[in-house]
Amino acid sequence: xxxxxxxxxxxxxxxxxxxxxxxxxxxxxxxxxxxxxxxxxxxxxxxxxxxxxxxxxxxxxxxxxxxxxxxxxxxxxxxxxxxxxxxxxxxxxxxxxxxxxxxxxxxxxxxxxxxxxxxxxxxxxxxxxxxxxxxxxxxxxxxxxxxxxxxxxxxxxxxxxxxxxxxxxxxxxxxxxxxxxxxxxxxxxxxxxxxxxxxxxxxxxxxxxxxxxxxxxxxxxxxxxxxxxxxxxxxx
Amino acid sequence: xxxxxxxxxxxxxxxxxxxxxxxxxxxxxxxxxxxxxxxxxxxxxxxxxxxxxxxxxxxxxxxxxxxxxxxxxxxxxxxxxxxxxxxxxxxxxxxxxxxxxxxxxxxxxxxxxxxxxxxxxxxxxxxxxxxxxxxxxxxxxxxxxxxxxxxxxxxxxxxxxxxxxxxxxxxxxxxxxxxxxxxxxxxxxxxxxxxxxxxxxxxxxxxxxxxxxxxxxxxxxxxxxxxxxxxxxxxxxxxxxxxxxxxxxxxxxxxxxxxxxxxxxxxxxxxxxxxxxxxxxxxxxxxxxxxxxxxxxxxxxxxxxxxxxxxxxxxxxxxxxxxxxxxxxxxxxxxxxxxxxxxxxxxxxxxxxxxxxxxxxxxxxxxxxxxxxxxxxxxxxxxxxxxxxxxxxxxxxxxxxxxxxxxxxxxxxxxxxxxxxxxxxxxxxxxxxxxxxxxxxxxxxxxxxxxxxxxxxxxxxxxxxxxxxxxxxxxxxxxxxxxxxxxxxxxxxxxxxxxxxxxxxxxxxxxxxxxxxxxxxxxxxxxxxxxxxxxx
Numbered sequence: 001x002x003x004x005x006x007x008x009x010x011x012x013x014x015x016x017x018x019x020x021x022x023x024x025x026x027x028x029x030x031x032x033x034x035x036x037x038x039x040x041x042x043x044x045x046x047x048x049x050x051x052x053x054x055x056x057x058x059x060x061x062x063x064x065x066x067x068x069x070x071x072x073x074x075x076x077x078x079x080x081x082x083x084x085x086x087x088x089x090x091x092x093x094x095x096x097x098x099x100x101x102x103x104x105x106x107x108x109x110x111x112x113x114x115x116x117x118x119x120x121x122x123x124x125x126x127x128x129x130x131x132x133x134x135x136x137x138x139x140x141x142x143x144x145x146x147x148x149x150x151x152x153x154x155x156x157x158x159x160x161x162x163x164x165x166x167x168x169x170x171x172x173x174x175x176x177x178x179x180x181x182x183x184x185x186x187x188x189x190x191x192x193x194x195x196x197x198x199x200x201x202x203x204x205x206x207x208x209x210x211x212x213x214x215x216x217x218x219x220x221x222x223x224x225x226x227x228x229x230x231x232x233x234x235x236x
Numbered sequence: 237x238x239x240x241x242x243x244x245x246x247x248x249x250x251x252x253x254x255x256x257x258x259x260x261x262x263x264x265x266x267x268x269x270x271x272x273x274x275x276x277x278x279x280x281x282x283x284x285x286x287x288x289x290x291x292x293x294x295x296x297x298x299x300x301x302x303x304x305x306x307x308x309x310x311x312x313x314x315x316x317x318x319x320x321x322x323x324x325x326x327x328x329x330x331x332x333x334x335x336x337x338x339x340x341x342x343x344x345x346x347x348x349x350x351x352x353x354x355x356x357x358x359x360x361x362x363x364x365x366x367x368x369x370x371x372x373x374x375x376x377x378x379x380x381x382x383x384x385x386x387x388x389x390x391x392x393x394x395x396x397x398x399x400x401x402x403x404x405x406x407x408x409x410x411x412x413x414x415x416x417x418x419x420x421x422x423x424x425x426x427x428x429x430x431x432x433x434x435x436x437x438x439x440x441x442x443x444x445x446x447x448x449x450x451x452x453x454x455x456x457x458x459x460x461x462x463x464x465x466x467x468x469x470x471x472x473x474x475x476x477x478x479x480x481x482x483x484x485x486x487x488x489x490x491x492x493x494x495x496x497x498x499x500x501x502x503x504x505x506x507x508x509x510x511x512x513x514x515x516x517x518x519x520x521x522x523x524x525x526x527x528x529x530x531x532x533x534x535x536x537x538x539x540x541x542x543x544x545x546x547x548x549x550x551x552x553x554x555x556x557x558x559x560x561x562x563x564x565x566x567x568x569x570x571x572x573x574x575x576x577x578x579x580x581x582x583x584x585x586x587x588x589x590x591x592x593x594x595x596x597x598x599x600x601x602x603x604x605x606x607x608x609x610x611x612x613x614x615x616x617x618x619x620x621x622x623x624x625x626x627x628x629x630x631x632x633x634x635x636x637x638x639x640x641x642x643x644x645x646x647x648x649x650x651x652x653x654x655x656x657x658x659x660x661x662x663x664x665x666x667x668x669x670x671x672x673x674x675x676x677x678x679x680x681x682x683x684x685x686x687x688x689x690x691x692x693x694x695x696x697x698x699x700x701x702x703x704x705x706x707x708x709x710x711x712x713x714x715x716x717x718x719x720x721x722x723x724x725x726x727x728x729x730x731x732x733x734x735x736x737x738x739x740x741x742x743x744x745x746x747x748x749x750x751x752x753x754x755x756x757x758x759x760x761x762x763x764x765x766x767x768x769x770x771x772x
Contacts, residue, residue, distance in 0.1 A: 012257070050624050070627035081620050085555040093539050097547040098626050122537060140622075 001026045001179040002047065002148045007055035009042050009203075016042040017053070018204040024148065024179040024196075029170065031190050032183040033221075034200030035229050040183040041078060042203075044152045047181070048075040059148050071099070074146030078153040078183075080133035084126025088117055088136050091125065092143055099144040111139040114165050131157045138166065142173070149173065151182045155189045167193065187222050197221060199228055239336060240344045248351075260692045264704035271362065271707060278365040290372040293466060298446040300381065301459040304388050305449050308395075309421055315396020316403060316414060321505040322349040322393060328506050332499050339492055346390065346488075353389040358703075360385055373466055380465035380473075384458045391454040391484060398487050401501050424448055453483060534558065545628040548617060549636040556640065567608050568644060572651045575601050579656035590660040591737045594653065598670050598741075601652060602677055602717075605645075606709045614638040615685055631756055638682045645678035646671065663734065669741045676748035677713065683755035684712050716747030 002024040009017040017039045024030040032040045046053040049065045059069040082091060092111075096104040112118055115135040120128065128136065134157045142149060155163050170180060171193055184190055190197075199207040206228045214221060255261055322345025323331075331341055360382050367373040367381075403410040427448060450456040461476035542550035575597055582593040614637040617623045623633055649671035657667035688705055724740025 012259075048621070048625060050621060067627040067629070070625055073625065075621060075625060077621055081622075083551065083555065083620070085558045086551065087534070087537060089537065090539060090551075090554070094547055094551050094622075097539060097542045097550075098544065098622070098628075100544055122534065124534070 001028075001060055002181060003056075003058045003061075004043070004047065005056040005058070007043065007046055007053050007057060009039075009046055009051060009053045015203050017046065018202075019055075020204065022198055022205070022208070024181050026147075026179055027174055027177045028195045029174050029180045029182065029193055030196045030198065031194045032181065032198050032200055033185065033187065033190075033225055035185060038200040039203040040185075040200055041152055043200075044075075044150050044181070044183050048073055048150055071144070072147040074141045074144065074149040076138050076141040076149070076151045076154055078156065080130065080137035080157075082125030082128070082133050082136055084124060086125055087122050088112070088125070088128070089121045091136055091140055095140050095143045101144055104143060107145070108139070108143060111143065114169065115139060115162055116165075131159055131162065134158055135162055138169075142169075146178070148179045148181070151180070153184055153186075154182060155184070155186060163189070187225060191221075199225055201229060239334070240340050243331075243344065244347060267704055267707060268358070272358075275362055275364050291370050293371055293373075293463070294443055296367070296371050296373070297459055297463045297466075298443040300384075300462065301446050301449040301455060304385075304455045304459060305424075305452060307388065308392055308452070308455050309417075311392035311396050312399055312417065315399045316410065316417065321397070321502040321509055322346055323502055323506045325506060325510045328499075328503060338499065342488070342492065346394075349393055350386065350390060353386050357382060357385050357389070377462075377466040380462045384462040387480060387484075388454060388458050391458070391480070394484055394487050394491075395454070397502070398491055400505070401491060454480060457483075545626065545632040545636045547636075548623065548626075548633065549639045552614075552617075552637075552640045568648050571601060571604050571608070572648060574604065575652040576655060579659060583656075583660055589733065590662045591666060591733060593660050594657060594662055594666065594670055595737065595741075597652070597656060598673060601674070602713070605674065605677055606681065606706060606713065614641055614682065615689075618689060634686065634756070641682060642675060642678055645675045649674035666734075666737065666741075669738065669745070673741050673745050673748075676745040676752075679752035680713060680716075680748040681709060683752040684709055686755050712751065713748075716744040716751075719747060720744035 004020055004022050007017055007020045008015070020043055022030070032043070034040050042051065045051045047057055047064060049070065057064040059072050062069045062072075064070075064073070083094075086094060089108075089112075092104075092108040095101075096108070112121065115138065117132070117135055117139070120132060123132075125133065125136070134154075138154065141151075154166060158166065170182075174180060174193070182190060182194075194211060196208065196210050198205050199209075207224060209219075209221070209224065213219075214224075255265075322342075327341075327345070331344070361378070364375075364378050367378060373381075399413065403413045428446070450460065457476045457480045461473050461480065464470070464473035464476060539547065539550050539554055542548075578597050578600060579593070582588065582596060585593070588596075617637045623637065626633060652674070653667050653670040657664070657670070684705075688708065692704075720740040720743040723743045724736045727736035727739050
């Protein structure tokens with residue numbers, strides 16, 4: 001569903017992503033792990049069309065910057081980015097109108113309830129705490145029922161209830177056939193629901209493991225992560 | 237090593253080191269230095285011409301005093317409302333909590349502020365050829381204006397800080413200070429308008445009225461010090477400089493003595509300024525306790541209109557309505573008042589024909605439009621990821637994101653040129669063209685912003701890039717204006733004044749629209765090529 005094909009991204013002379021190749025299949029949860037500065041957010045921004053890059057990225061076989069691909073993409077940024085003068089409800093209305101959605105209200109209500117935003121419906125974006133903003137940002141990113149959803153550090157700033165709800169939501173979305181790409185450096189946050197993990201270091205993949213591989217080898221993702229990131233230069 | 241010295245030295249050094257990694261900033265510096273050099277060369281070339289009759293230097297001093305008063309009163313008013321601060325949040329978190337004397341910290345703040353003021357005062361240096369040509373002011377005189385302006389900016393900060401400390405926490409006192417402040421300003425304004433309205437000699441009456449500002453502390457002293465330097469009266473210049481320095485020192489001393497714990501007073505302002513700076517750098521509208529709006533006051537909810545890209549426009553309308561800035565905002569209102577004021581004064585100038593009066597206003601207001609053009613809401617859209625992700629063609633998204641600016645320009649144009657046009661009695665077609673000219677300049681500046689964003693990854697809302705943007709705005713607006721003036725001049729003898737004016741403005745409008753159209757053609761690919769940059 002999502003295919004990243006030989007993608008390289010440079011900021012001037014700094015190589016942020018180096019010839020990355022991977023894909024996320026329908027109904028799969030892929031995670032990008034890596035320390036700060038490994039290049040996770042950069043590749044995510046390339047995927048959602050916020051950065052220029054060398055190589056190719058397709059969503060459902062269509063180039064990621066095309067209008068058709070954008071319709072299929074959802075993005076939840078690391079730092080929630082809300083319009084300070086729109087209320088919670090209006091953010092969802094804005095997305096619904098901009099994406100030309102029909103009969104979106106009940107799904108919006110469901111999301112608002114799920115993330116305990118009911119009493120915040122009429123609150124402005126600028127009046128919300130960072131955690132609340134993150135919840136609204138998640139609702140905005142998935143309201144149009146995208147086929148591919150990209151999360152950049154989704155759990156940062158969320159309260160325990162929201163974390164539980166988000167995890168459940170991710171599993172629901174997976175079961176509905178949505179492809180999910182999640183970037184994080186919090187290993188315990190993704191412990192139980194990933195299908196494939198890419199460990200990034202210095203802009204490229206230092207290791208890629210499926211959940212089945214790890215279970216077969218009786219290995220721990222955490223051990224693998226630290227074995228790579230704490231011994232720079234040694235490829236797994 | 238002294239910690240304050242260390243901090244200042246390291247910050248300065250690291251700023252220059254960071255330039256290595258920021259070619260856009262280096263390009264901007266080169267551009268600014270090039271223009272400064274050009275300015276000096278032009279002023280030198282001008283000297284070689286035969287000496288002309290210069291205008292009265294008191295005219296310049298009067299304008300300077302008026303400008304100084306404008307800045308001083310705005311600064312004091314904001315000081316009264318919110319206080320003033322030389323500090324950033326990093327200073328609050330790291331320096332205020334460190335075992336360093338508050339006097340040293342205050343000095344550090346002032347030194348930093350002086351550095352910043354130096355930077356924002358550079359625009360005065362660009363006026364050297366004009367000042368030299370019109371008033372015959374030499375390099376020393378220009379330097380005196382530059383230093384005088386720098387001193388005034390420091391005085392503004394110190395006075396507003398002192399005023400805030402004096403009135404903070406005492407609503408009654410604050411209200412009284414406000415009443416006194418407003419009354420003085422209103423009286424001065426009324427006197428000014430009365431004298432100008434009475435005077436036959438427009439400029440003479442205005443200058444006479446502005447002499448009232450001689451009695452305003454700092455404004456009058458600094459103006460007189462500058463005047464003394466220009467006229468070679470060194471003793472007088474020294475006296476006024478000493479008076480200014482002594483007054484500043486006395487206020488600073490009173491700040492330190494009367495309230496040793498000034499940290500608390502500057503904290504709120506620092507937090508506020510941090511939010512403002514951050515919002516400006518990100519190009520986002522600010523929502524804070526100072527904003528008129530609060531959630532509970534929102535009465536109407538929902539966008540109600542919009543589908544696809546047009547939703548961006550209706551969202552902006554909703555935001556504009558909530559922030560009380562629908563259509564005409566403070567900057568627009570200020571420009572309209574200035575235009576009407578100039579129109580009122582120019583109407584008394586018998587030596588100018590009616591069309592020239594309107595053209596002068598159009599010129600001045602276009603100059604202001606350039607200065608204000610970067611604050612448009614559409615550039616803020618580029619700092620959010622939504623517009624990039626929306627599945628709509630780039631050119632349509634661009635159009636709807638900038639539509640509010642075009643409507644605003646049209647409204648401003650109507651409020652500016654309709655009353656003045658009717659007052660001086662020009663052909664309605666000419667009024668319409670003036671309004672269209674304003675809209676077309678808005679289109680040109682929007683196009684330029686797009687190019688700028690594409691080239692520098694920033695909309696140039698703050699700092700050095702803003703200066704570069706302004707310079708580029710003048711450069712890109714110039715061909716249309718120059719061609720218009722040439723065509724107008726060529727037609728003047730053959731077709732008469734009215735047609736030549738129409739041709740001149742029409743040419744300018746056509747150029748602006750063509751420029752915007754060409755950029756629009758390329759902007760369909762804009763969101764494919766442009767990168768989201770939330771940093772600046």
